[in-house]
Amino acid sequence: MSDEVLRASGVTHIFGRGNTAVRAVDDVSFAVPAGQLLLIMGPSGSGKTTLLTIIGGLLRPTSGSVLVDGVDITKLSAGQLVPLRRRSVGFVFQSFNLWESLTARENVELPLNMAGVKGREARDRATRLLEERGLKHRLGFRSRDLSGGEKQRVSIARALANEPRLLLADEPTANLDSTHGREVMSLLQGIARSSRTAAGPGAGRAVIVVSHDQRIREVADRVLWMEDGRIRDIGHTVRDPVCGMGVEVDRGVAVVHEGRTFHFCSRGCSLEFQASPERFLAGVAEGQG
Amino acid sequence: MVPIARRNLFAEKGRFAISVAGVGFAVLLIVTVLALYRGWSRTGQIFQEMPGQLWVVQQGTSDPFHSVSLLERADLERTASVPGVRAVVPVMSRQMALSVAGSEESVRLMALDASAGLPVTPELRERFLPDSGKIIIESVLSRQTGLDRGDRAQFGDLSLTVSDVRPAGTEVLSQFAFVHFEDAKQIFGIGDIVTYGMVVLLPDADVPAVGAAIADQNPRLKVYTAEEFAKSIRKEIDESFIPVIAILVAIGFVVGTAVVGLTIYTATIERTREFGVMKAVGASAGFLYRIVLSQSAMLVAAGFLVGLLGARILADLAAEAVPEFATDFQARDIAAVGAAALVTTVIASLVPAHRVNSIDPALVFRA
Numbered sequence: 100m101s102d103e104v105l106r107a108s109g110v111t112h113i114f115g116r117g118n119t120a121v122r123a124v125d126d127v128s129f130a131v132p133a134g135q136l137l138l139i140m141g142p143s144g145s146g147k148t149t150l151l152t153i154i155g156g157l158l159r160p161t162s163g164s165v166l167v168d169g170v171d172i173t174k175l176s177a178g179q180l181v182p183l184r185r186r187s188v189g190f191v192f193q194s195f196n197l198w199e200s201l202t203a204r205e206n207v208e209l210p211l212n213m214a215g216v217k218g219r220e221a222r223d224r225a226t227r228l229l230e231e232r233g234l235k236h237r238l239g240f241r242s243r244d245l246s247g248g249e250k251q252r253v254s255i256a257r258a259l260a261n262e263p264r265l266l267l268a269d270e271p272t273a274n275l276d277s278t279h280g281r282e283v284m285s286l287l288q289g290i291a292r293s294s295r296t297a298a299g300p301g302a303g304r305a306v307i308v309v310s311h312d313q314r315i316r317e318v319a320d321r322v323l324w325m326e327d328g329r330i331r332d333i334g335h336t337v338r339d340p341v342c343g344m345g346v347e348v349d350r351g352v353a354v355v356h357e358g359r360t361f362h363f364c365s366r367g368c369s370l371e372f373q374a375s376p377e378r379f380l381a382g383v384a385e386g387q388g
Numbered sequence: 389m390v391p392i393a394r395r396n397l398f399a400e401k402g403r404f405a406i407s408v409a410g411v412g413f414a415v416l417l418i419v420t421v422l423a424l425y426r427g428w429s430r431t432g433q434i435f436q437e438m439p440g441q442l443w444v445v446q447q448g449t450s451d452p453f454h455s456v457s458l459l460e461r462a463d464l465e466r467t468a469s470v471p472g473v474r475a476v477v478p479v480m481s482r483q484m485a486l487s488v489a490g491s492e493e494s495v496r497l498m499a500l501d502a503s504a505g506l507p508v509t510p511e512l513r514e515r516f517l518p519d520s521g522k523i524i525i526e527s528v529l530s531r532q533t534g535l536d537r538g539d540r541a542q543f544g545d546l547s548l549t550v551s552d553v554r555p556a557g558t559e560v561l562s563q564f565a566f567v568h569f570e571d572a573k574q575i576f577g578i579g580d581i582v583t584y585g586m587v588v589l590l591p592d593a594d595v596p597a598v599g600a601a602i603a604d605q606n607p608r609l610k611v612y613t614a615e616e617f618a619k620s621i622r623k624e625i626d627e628s629f630i631p632v633i634a635i636l637v638a639i640g641f642v643v644g645t646a647v648v649g650l651t652i653y654t655a656t657i658e659r660t661r662e663f664g665v666m667k668a669v670g671a672s673a674g675f676l677y678r679i680v681l682s683q684s685a686m687l688v689a690a691g692f693l694v695g696l697l698g699a700r701i702l703a704d705l706a707a708e709a710v711p712e713f714a715t716d717f718q719a720r721d722i723a724a725v726g727a728a729a730l731v732t733t734v735i736a737s738l739v740p741a742h743r744v745n746s747i748d749p750a751l752v753f754r755a
């Protein structure tokens with residue numbers, strides 16, 4: 100299995116022609132390795148969602164290539180993209196986009212049915228995915244009867260149903276209050292983190308989140324800034340082991356302890372850590388420091 | 389499999405019920421009209437239920453039922469000598485006015501001359517050969533006039549007693565009543581002139597060959613087989629009723645297809661985003677078409693059953709109110725309507741399916 104889940108090279112998308120042409124995505128290139136949670140931020144109309152749509156195989160770019168799991172999806176026909184989206188890409192939406200007439204479990208079961216998994220096996224897998232996200236008591240609820248946070252958790256379970264390597268989330272916390280927003284952020288972080296160590300299904304998964312929500316920076320491994328269709332890397336983000344805030348690697352205070360580098364939001368946090376490192380090390384995951 | 393088609397359809401129970409009623413109405417219309425046609429198509433069958441294999445009428449009679457055929461008994465006696473003929477039974481038949489309690493009702497009086505060598509069985513006597521002074525009527529006439537067994541019916545100066553009321557017969561255009569031949573002679577007042585000759589053949593006789601021989605022997609006679617005779621009576625119904633039936637069936641088909649199509653189309657439009665999500669997460673065109681087709685099929689199946697049940701109830705109620713509302717629900721007609729319903733299912737799902745196919749899955753990212 101390749102370590103690189105996604106590689107976008109020179110991706111450009113132009114809407115319209117002539118004088119009315121709009122360059123929504125302009126020569127964008129980046130790669131996302133397995134286990135990474137990449138956050139793409141930027142103002143409204145900067146081209147974030149268009150980029151996500153292209154990466155998800157829902158829109159063909161004007162030029163450039165997009166490799167998902169080693170396959171250049173820009174060269175696939177519309178018919179060939181269907182199984183690729185089913186197998187390799189999971190989608191989480193701002194407005195959840197659940198199927199309203201179905202129960203929570205059926206919402207997760209349906210993509211499995213599309214992939215040929217049926218009957219008890221599909222039901223059991225859907226149940227497990229929802230139970231893992233704390234929805235054991237909501238399996239038979241119609242999606243319209245769920246709270247916003249529950250809907251988004253169902254949406255994440257649905258996105259993971261066919262064990263895709265790439266999870267794309269468009270403003271996943273925009274319609275949620277802060278508590279549920281944090282829950283969802285934590286879930287997305289967990290999906291990326293657990294895939295670093297997992298073997299088999301779920302291993303080597305990357306998560307790309309498009310959002311305005313600054314809170315997601317806390318859990319993102321890397322942040323890209325998009326403006327006028329172009330992106331710039333504003334660095335890797337790690338968690339401050341003392342206060343828990345997201346810290347850009349290039350901008351934070353770095354401290355080396357027993358051969359590992361830790362990053363802090365401020366000098367105060369770094370001093371607190373150095374005074375008693377063992378108090379904070381238990382909460383630091385492998386590779387975070 | 390997740391029953392998404394069923395869930396989508398039942399999500400709007402009110403609309404589903406109205407749509408089922410619409411399809412049911414179309415099916416009811418088609419099935420009832422067909423059953424009515426079948427019921428009316430039995431007209432003339434009584435001539436096939438009588439023992440004669442051939443019927444002779446006066447040559448030149450354009451329509452043996454509605455125009456008057458006049459035959460002399462002597463012609464029929466000559467016919468009896470044709471090889472293969474066992475007996476030629478003189479028959480009197482004419483539309484007559486029946487007086488009951490001061491009001492008049494039209495009835496087709498018939499009388500068979502059993503004395504002309506007709507092999508009489510108990511069943512034949514019970515249905516077609518009343519004793520002198522008696523009359524056998526059918527239940528439709530009984531309900532129209534209130535006549536029952538033992539009541540008296542008046543034909544001119546002659547008063548006859550109802551000896552039996554037979555179950556509803558096959559005739560819609562005219563109600564048949566059987567009287568004794570001598571009574572018919574008195575009622576009609578035409579002496580030795582009769583209307584038809586009913587030819588009973590020997591067991592091994594070749595029906596067409598004997599018919600041809602009778603026509604050759606006497607050019608004043610026109611010969612029909614029992615089936616042709618019945619068909620000639622039905623001709624009026626077939627020519628006037630079938631075009632009407634065809635139009636009503638076509639209207640029913642169009643109404644049914646339109647109801648199903650509009651319902652499924654509306655349900656599809658309302659769920660454009662949900663179908664878009666399905667496309668985005670990897671649903672194939674076939675998967676989506678199956679959903680649309682299943683919705684259509686469920687709607688049509690429910691409407692079909694409701695329509696059939698409604699048609700049966702309507703036919704029973706209508707027959708109670710209008711005795712001439714003779715229906716005959718035939719399995720082949722119901723099967724044909726079922727096949728048409730299948731066609732409706734497919735046609736009605738084509739436009740919505742095209743709509744689903746044209747949905748841009750990228751819309752799922754639009755808030």
